[in-house]
Amino acid sequence: MEMKGKLLDVSNLKVSFYTYRGVVKALNGVDLWMDSGERLGVVGETGCGKSVTSLAVMRLIEQPGEIQEGKVIFNGTNLVELSEEKMNRVRGVEMSMIFQEPRSSLNPVMKVGYQIGESIAKSKKIKIKQTYPEVKEMLRLVGLDPERVMNSYPHELSGGMSQRVMIGMGLASHPK
Ligand SMILES: Nc1ncnc2c1ncn2[C@@H]1O[C@H](COP(=O)(O)OP(=O)(O)O)[C@@H](O)[C@H]1O
Ligand SMILES: [Mg+2]
Structure with missing residues (x-):
């Protein structure tokens, strides 16, 4: 059964990278949402956080990066709190990513x-x-x-x- 309302609802998403030269606050509270069947274009200069936003939604941020705060509600479930096992079932099945390379x-x-x-x-x-x-x-x-x-x-x-x-x-x- 399809859920009514937003398919994806990202709120106050914060991602930082803890590099040896200091902390890079890559996302400082991103909000975006979309309904089923919608397309959303994200535009911005190089380094503004487009890729990190997409990776964070897919829970693909790797060390030294970390999702620090915020919610990624997908189809009614907060992906930020999902176990890796359950996330694996969402990834590539319910949502997928076309990588640049x-x-x-x-x-x-x-x-x-x-x-x-x-x-x-x-x-x-x-x-x-x-x-x-x-x-x-x-x-x-x-x-x-x-x-x-x-x-x-x-x-x-x-x-x-x-x-x-x-x-x-x-x-x-x-x-x-
Ligand atoms: N692995 C990483 N370590 C440190 N900083 C990173 C890492 N990945 C991304 N960043 C930083 O996060 C910010 C957002 O990058 P990114 O999402 O790739 O930008 P773009 O909008 O060009 O896709 C940039 O300042 C980038 O340097
Ligand atoms: Mg990019």
């Missing part, structure tokens, strides 16, 4: 079809082979030749094709 996000030793299949298999709890019709559809959706791309390794694709594969993977689980 497609090459470093794809596994170089696995064929592309298998990698996309893996992400669908995870969300649907089915075998990877069973996902292949859907993988093909997804690749077609992002404007790639399914047969060719499925059987390619990441190094055989151009940067733009890799980025499309990442978009396909992000959409594969039909995140909210």
Whole structure:
């Protein structure tokens, strides 16, 4: 059942990085919200906190960074307080992220079809082979030749094709 109201409601989000040269207060109380089916563009100069905001929402801030304060209410649940195990189920299934560096996000030793299949298999709890019709559809959706791309390794694709594969993977689980 879909929840009424905001799908994502971030309030007073504060993230700091404890570097050896001092504390970087990267986010000083970010508020944003969006409903299901909405798109939100975040614009700002380099270093203003766009990436850190997105990573914090996905709970992907790593040491020496830390979420210090604030709430990330997603579908009624505060992700800031969620266990890592439960967060793993939200990530890549209910919400997903398309990373900026497609090459470093794809596994170089696995064929592309298998990698996309893996992400669908995870969300649907089915075998990877069973996902292949859907993988093909997804690749077609992002404007790639399914047969060719499925059987390619990441190094055989151009940067733009890799980025499309990442978009396909992000959409594969039909995140909210
Ligand atoms: N691992 C880190 N260690 C220290 N500071 C960081 C780290 N990651 C990001 N920051 C700082 O957080 C701030 C926001 O960065 P970021 O979200 O990447 O900006 P952008 O809006 O360009 O995506 C910047 O001042 C950046 O230097
Ligand atoms: Mg950025």
